[in-house]
Amino acid sequence: MLIVQAGGPAAGPHPTATPPREGRAAVWAATALVFLLPALVVLSLLIGTGSSSAGGAWDYLVGDPAARADAQLRLAVVDVRLPRTLAAILVGACLGTAGCLLQAATRNPLAETGLLGVNSGAAFAVVLGLTFFGADSPASLLVWALAGGMVASAAVLLFAASGRGGGSPLRLVLAGSALGATFHGLTSYVLLGTRSTFDTYRYWTIGSLAGIELSDLLPLVPLIAAGLLTALGCARPLAALGLGDDGARSLGHHPGRIRLVVAGAVSLLAGCAVAVAGPIAFLGLFAPYAARALAGARMTAGLVLSALIAADIMILADILARIVIRPWETPVSVLLAFVGGPLLVWIARSSRLSTAGVPA
Numbered sequence: 001m002l003i004v005q006a007g008g009p010a011a012g013p014h015p016t017a018t019p020p021r022e023g024r025a026a027v028w029a030a031t032a033l034v035f036l037l038p039a040l041v042v043l044s045l046l047i048g049t050g051s052s053s054a055g056g057a058w059d060y061l062v063g064d065p066a067a068r069a070d071a072q073l074r075l076a077v078v079d080v081r082l083p084r085t086l087a088a089i090l091v092g093a094c095l096g097t098a099g100c101l102l103q104a105a106t107r108n109p110l111a112e113t114g115l116l117g118v119n120s121g122a123a124f125a126v127v128l129g130l131t132f133f134g135a136d137s138p139a140s141l142l143v144w145a146l147a148g149g150m151v152a153s154a155a156v157l158l159f160a161a162s163g164r165g166g167g168s169p170l171r172l173v174l175a176g177s178a179l180g181a182t183f184h185g186l187t188s189y190v191l192l193g194t195r196s197t198f199d200t201y202r203y204w205t206i207g208s209l210a211g212i213e214l215s216d217l218l219p220l221v222p223l224i225a226a227g228l229l230t231a232l233g234c235a236r237p238l239a240a241l242g243l244g245d246d247g248a249r250s251l252g253h254h255p256g257r258i259r260l261v262v263a264g265a266v267s268l269l270a271g272c273a274v275a276v277a278g279p280i281a282f283l284g285l286f287a288p289y290a291a292r293a294l295a296g297a298r299m300t301a302g303l304v305l306s307a308l309i310a311a312d313i314m315i316l317a318d319i320l321a322r323i324v325i326r327p328w329e330t331p332v333s334v335l336l337a338f339v340g341g342p343l344l345v346w347i348a349r350s351s352r353l354s355t356a357g358v359p360a
Helices: 020-046 054-061 071-106 118-132 138-161 169-192 195-205 214-233 235-241 245-250 255-277 283-295 299-323 332-349
Strands: none
Touching: 020 054, 020 071, 020 283, 020 299, 054 071, 071 169, 071 214, 071 235, 071 255, 071 283, 071 299, 118 138, 118 169, 118 195, 118 255, 138 169, 138 214, 138 255, 169 195, 169 255, 214 235, 214 255, 214 299, 235 245, 235 255, 235 299, 245 255, 283 299, 283 332, 299 332
């Protein structure tokens, strides 16, 4: 695999060139993940925290007349489990793709979607909506979270693009960290005097797919589609960016412009994910790391694998969330944190940071 320094170009094969072994591994992995996804979807529709049995849910799925006439089964399978299963797929695909984009654009394998201030901006907007505008329904919280995440990331992009060296990885990281800390402080200040707001905010911020309805997801589908298409369109420029800024310029690309477009796509995808499920950590970090191990420097394959890996993990985590402490439900973010925390430590200590396709 081609290893280059972040500061300049290196002689070698085309940035999208991948050894045949890695290409075959990516194809096999993508095939396995595609077949695994519907199996997990069916499992998600069969398992829940309610009284409806998996056998009854299976009868409903295969079209048994008696099961289809059961209103309780329809409520459990169609109205409760189906929306949260679709939400898990969308949230996972958004976070996996966004993480892959961000790690490639910043050439930092530990970058994740909170880097652009999306989570903190969404949290601040939710608190404002709860406190001053009476936004207490799930649909209204979704709108406020999406708007807050998008505004925060837009502000980060404006700060990062201003002045000399606009759009550099360092400016994006610094702007995101500064604005994220600002929003976090403002959120804490507003919460100090509003106990009822704090209780609702605490439920939203734990990160869960419970209570999702199809009507919550439908307005976000065009935004998610736009973000995913933009991500695929950025694959070739990002592969060139892997050669360093000078190498990308020599191939006719503008590094600052690439990073700003990527940051816009990341903001859109992460904003939609946070709006649906609340802040979900680690998923946008692990999925791209695993995808790079399979796809190498092939960006298009990396993006597709990241989306599939994250979607599968998100569905599996949501299934486990329903059964770990039945009849109660564990927040998805808690389960992912149990796995993601040790994984982050392992990645940070791994010597593969400099050989995983993105220089440390």
